[in-house]
Amino acid sequence: xxxxxxxxxxxxxxxxxxxxxxxxxxxxxxxxxxxxxxxxxxxxxxxxxxxxxxxxxxxxxxxxxxxxxxxxxxxxxxxxxxxxxxxxxxxxxxxxxxxxxxxxxxxxxxxxxxxxxxxxxxxxxxxxxxxxxxxxxxxxxxxxxxxxxxxxxxxxxxxxxxxxxxxxxxxxxxxxxxxxxxxxxxxxxxxxxxxxxxxxxxxxxxxxxxxxxxxxxxxxxxxxxxxxxxxxxxxxxxxxxxxxxxxxxxxxxxxxxxxxxxxxxxxxxxxxxxxxxxxxxxxxxxxxxxxxxxxxxxxxxxxxxxxxxxxxxxxxxxxxxxxxxxxxxxxxxxxxxxxxxxxxxxxxxxxxxxxxxxxxxxxxxxxxxxxxxxxxxxxxxxxxxxxxxxxxxxxxxxxxxxxxxxxxxxx
Amino acid sequence: xxxxxxxxxxxxxxxxxxxxxxxxxxxxxxxxxxxxxxxxxxxxxxxxxxxxxxxxxxxxxxxxxxxxxxxxxxxxxxxxxxxxxxxxxxxxxxxxxxxxxxxxxxxxxxxxxxxxxxxxxxxxxxxxxxxxxxxxxxxxxxxxxxxxx
Numbered sequence: 184x185x186x187x188x189x190x191x192x193x194x195x196x197x198x199x200x201x202x203x204x205x206x207x208x209x210x211x212x213x214x215x216x217x218x219x220x221x222x223x224x225x226x227x228x229x230x231x232x233x234x235x236x237x238x239x240x241x242x243x244x245x246x247x248x249x250x251x252x253x254x255x256x257x258x259x260x261x262x263x264x265x266x267x268x269x270x271x272x273x274x275x276x277x278x279x280x281x282x283x284x285x286x287x288x289x290x291x292x293x294x295x296x297x298x299x300x301x302x303x304x305x306x307x308x309x310x311x312x313x314x315x316x317x318x319x320x321x322x323x324x325x326x327x328x329x330x331x332x333x334x335x336x337x338x339x340x341x342x343x344x345x346x347x348x349x350x351x352x353x354x355x356x357x358x359x360x361x362x363x364x365x366x367x368x369x370x371x372x373x374x375x376x377x378x379x380x381x382x383x384x385x386x387x388x389x390x391x392x393x394x395x396x397x398x399x400x401x402x403x404x405x406x407x408x409x410x411x412x413x414x415x416x417x418x419x420x421x422x423x424x425x426x427x428x429x430x431x432x433x434x435x436x437x438x439x440x441x442x443x444x445x446x447x448x449x450x451x452x453x454x455x456x457x458x459x460x461x462x463x464x465x466x467x468x469x470x471x472x473x474x475x476x477x478x479x480x481x482x483x484x485x486x487x488x489x490x491x492x493x494x495x496x497x498x499x500x501x502x503x504x505x506x507x508x509x510x511x512x513x514x515x516x517x518x519x520x521x522x523x524x525x526x527x528x529x530x531x532x533x534x535x536x537x538x539x540x541x542x543x544x545x546x547x548x549x550x551x552x553x554x555x556x557x558x559x560x561x562x563x564x565x566x567x568x569x570x571x572x573x574x575x576x577x578x579x580x581x582x583x584x585x586x587x588x589x590x591x592x593x594x
Numbered sequence: 595x596x597x598x599x600x601x602x603x604x605x606x607x608x609x610x611x612x613x614x615x616x617x618x619x620x621x622x623x624x625x626x627x628x629x630x631x632x633x634x635x636x637x638x639x640x641x642x643x644x645x646x647x648x649x650x651x652x653x654x655x656x657x658x659x660x661x662x663x664x665x666x667x668x669x670x671x672x673x674x675x676x677x678x679x680x681x682x683x684x685x686x687x688x689x690x691x692x693x694x695x696x697x698x699x700x701x702x703x704x705x706x707x708x709x710x711x712x713x714x715x716x717x718x719x720x721x722x723x724x725x726x727x728x729x730x731x732x733x734x735x736x737x738x739x740x741x742x743x
Binding site: 530533538548549550563 | 597598607632634635636656658659660662716
């Protein structure tokens with residue numbers, strides 16, 4: 184163990200998660216499913232409650248002190264996100280419902296304006312459906328073509344031929360920072376630099392990146408970076424679209440409605456500047472403030488200490504699982520986040536998931552909204568354990584015992 | 595579920611390993627494709643009906659032990675039966691999984707299929723057990739694709 188790991192007081196952190204101490208099938212729950220959605224720590228829940236009980240009214244409306252204070256809290260949360268990802272300005276942080284909505288926003292505004300018949304959209308072989316389907320809808324509408332950066336059996340992108348995939352017709356490259364199935368951490372900075380050399384903008388799906396890695400959109404030189412609050416200890420229903428300023432300014436609005444206008448007449452409506460242009464209607468105020476509280480919580484723990492602890496758990500789990508006869512780890516990239524997918528003999532992941540569930544162990548079983556990854560690897564589904572800063576080595580021991588029990592039942 | 599073994603009984607494990615009536619069936623008189631898009635269970639069911647009798651039935655596809663064993667045991671139980679009886683089995687199997695038919699108390703023709711009764715205590719797996727039966731129902735009623743979502 185590293186010094187950074189010892190610095191995280193796991194026992195104390197676990198007290199912030201009532202779910203970990205509540206009964207589950209009469210056993211202590213072992214939550215190894217943070218990649219599907221993270222548990223919400225109590226300080227974040229308390230912040231949501233405080234806002235909703237005492238501070239709530241609408242934002243950016245009226246002259247009441249209450250409205251002004253709600254607006255201040257809401258905008259402070261935006262500033263926290265800005266600092267968290269090192270964006271140049273808070274105006275480039277757009278609130279959305281989540282990473283999925285952020286991708287759809289870009290596809291329906293930037294994409295619709297830029298992509299014409301015969302153009303190409305380049306994606307990677309390890310994308311989540313949320314970074315595939317919005318582009319397919321656009322490609323279908325425009326008569327454009329989707330091309331795919333291939334990957335190895337180990338789950339690493341094959342970038343040797345990236346330049347030949349980036350053609351004169353490529354209008355955008357969409358790539359995930361961290362694969363939700365394989366755990367692969369992609370060399371995003373290098374990919375962005377190579378795409379920029381061909382004048383192709385890059386959208387990074389950071390849904391699994393933001394919870395585990397220090398994200399610096401300025402250093403990465405990302406054109407768009409999207410993520411969700413609920414995968415990083417925040418509430419559901421809130422997410423972020425970061426965009427390069429000139430791109431965001433050139434993009435038309437997406438949803439129309441209140442808030443996003445400067446003036447409306449029957450003849451003509453003029454729109455607000457950033458970020459409000461993309462935030463029609465009453466936003467998810469409590470959730471935005473909750474995401475700000477989640478960022479405070481993660482930063483108080485220390486992003487480096489979190490990363491070190493999760494890395495230790497991944498290394499330990501990989502070693503213990505690899506020693507189980509008949510178990511094959513899916514995703515053997517050199518650089519991985521704390522996601523461990525596996526297949527076990529020919530036992531279907533849903534059966535594994537049900538039996539582990541009975542043991543109090545929560546994992547994800549299925550195609551993880553990444554069916555093309557399953558097709559590429561020739562497997563119908565995997566079982567996936569994902570580790571967070573509150574997990575322990577003892578919980579991984581319990582996972583291993585659970586897997587052995589599955590084998591026993593299926594013997 | 596009190597214990598996973600209540601559901602994962604030997605018969606189910608055995609049918610999962612060696613599914614009966616597994617394979618293609620051509621020519622057939624009825625067929626349907628059953629999907630659980632959420633979990634990826636996927637079966638193709640082909641049936642030969644003549645003189646009002648299920649003369650032959652086979653399935654192909656992939657899925658969990660529950661869906662595979664359910665498919666296998668379904669084919670064994672409906673093969674050779676009059677159509678009306680097969681339809682009644684579909685109805686009773688669904689009722690059993692819904693919890694409205696208790697095989698220990700209520701009259702039924704499910705026989706060995708009552709093994710699946712404990713699936714009703716495992717809501718996340720209900721659709722796995724029901725998929726082949728929903729697919730059979732669709733095949734017999736001329737619907738080509740069925741989803742249990």
